[in-house]
Amino acid sequence: MSGERDRALGTLLGLAVGDALGMPTQSMSREAIAARYGVVDRLLDGADDQPIAPKLRAGTVTDDTEQALLLARIVVTHGGRVPPQVFAAALEAWEEQMIRRGSLDLLGPSTRRALTRLAEGELPELAGRDGVTNGAAMRVAPIGVAATGPRLLDAVVESAVVTHNTAPGIAAAAAVAAAISTAVAGAGLPAALAAAVEGARAGARRGNWAAGADVASRLEVAFRLLPGLAPDTLADTVAGVVGTSVTATESVVAALGLVAALGDDPRRALVTAASLGGDTDTVAAICGAVLGAAHGAAGLPADLVATVRRVNAPLLDPLDDLVDGLLRIRSTPR
Numbered sequence: 001m002s003g004e005r006d007r008a009l010g011t012l013l014g015l016a017v018g019d020a021l022g023m024p025t026q027s028m029s030r031e032a033i034a035a036r037y038g039v040v041d042r043l044l045d046g047a048d049d050q051p052i053a054p055k056l057r058a059g060t061v062t063d064d065t066e067q068a069l070l071l072a073r074i075v076v077t078h079g080g081r082v083p084p085q086v087f088a089a090a091l092e093a094w095e096e097q098m099i100r101r102g103s104l105d106l107l108g109p110s111t112r113r114a115l116t117r118l119a120e121g122e123l124p125e126l127a128g129r130d131g132v133t134n135g136a137a138m139r140v141a142p143i144g145v146a147a148t149g150p151r152l153l154d155a156v157v158e159s160a161v162v163t164h165n166t167a168p169g170i171a172a173a174a175a176v177a178a179a180i181s182t183a184v185a186g187a188g189l190p191a192a193l194a195a196a197v198e199g200a201r202a203g204a205r206r207g208n209w210a211a212g213a214d215v216a217s218r219l220e221v222a223f224r225l226l227p228g229l230a231p232d233t234l235a236d237t238v239a240g241v242v243g244t245s246v247t248a249t250e251s252v253v254a255a256l257g258l259v260a261a262l263g264d265d266p267r268r269a270l271v272t273a274a275s276l277g278g279d280t281d282t283v284a285a286i287c288g289a290v291l292g293a294a295h296g297a298a299g300l301p302a303d304l305v306a307t308v309r310r311v312n313a314p315l316l317d318p319l320d321d322l323v324d325g326l327l328r329i330r331s332t333p334r
Helices: 003-025 030-037 063-077 084-100 109-119 141-146 150-160 167-184 189-204 215-225 231-242 248-262 266-274 280-295 302-311 319-331
Strands: none
Touching: 003 030, 003 063, 003 141, 003 167, 003 266, 003 280, 003 302, 003 319, 063 084, 063 141, 063 150, 063 280, 063 319, 084 109, 141 150, 141 167, 141 280, 141 319, 150 167, 150 189, 167 189, 167 215, 167 248, 167 280, 189 215, 189 248, 189 280, 215 231, 215 248, 231 248, 231 266, 248 266, 248 280, 266 280
16 A cells, blocks of 8 residues: 555544544533543443433444545545535435434534525525534545645635635634645645644635634644643643634644644544543544544554444445545646
């Protein structure tokens, strides 16, 4: 397997492993997680009282992975494009499937609101005008695999505009995609993190203004503040200062901040993410995607990868073909 392909596969596997590790703790407080599980250093079942993923089998992925792969299929089918109406219809169909399965893991608030507006006749560029949550960032990993250079930001915007057409929503997605694209190219984590800041800065200029902190500025602070902290202090600082809510300016910065602090140890980074509280599945999924892009599939915890692939076999079986399709687009001159 080539280095680039290993890193591209690692991106999607890292996302799935982080998502599954954070599944049983999502929407729980850090204190509740500590009381029930201690440190989440293994794949766990969703408890009967899990707010979003009750009774799910250990290793099961959630909406983060499912929507990322949905986006990947559209990108491959449409030669690198994400037609707004096609994407909107696919998201609607995904939610209907989840409802039939009895899942509580449905579309997020920004996406649901935007798709309702789109169904009522609003233009795609208007439907996501107030989407400031992390939905665009949580599913953007395939764009980072498929796109490079000047077309990367355009591809991010195309994937985000229908649901998260705001400065924070696009900036957060652009940060994740830029980090992944840079890491898949083999540039290493420092370059990937620098690209995340620049991606966030450029992305913020492409969305509607929304009140809140600047993603690029928060990333710069997190990258200075978090590396070198002792484990408990690191977790306290990410949870209490950076934040782990569904807001893009918190959870996406938390995920990339953990990459900056623990990027040489993917298992420790993912365990920390899954134990923080808040939107743990998304924080761990984004963290895992960037670390997978940097270290490759071979650099991820092999035991976790094997279990997640087995438990989610129908969903993840086409992963290799999807990666090959995304890399064909990446290598096509534009």
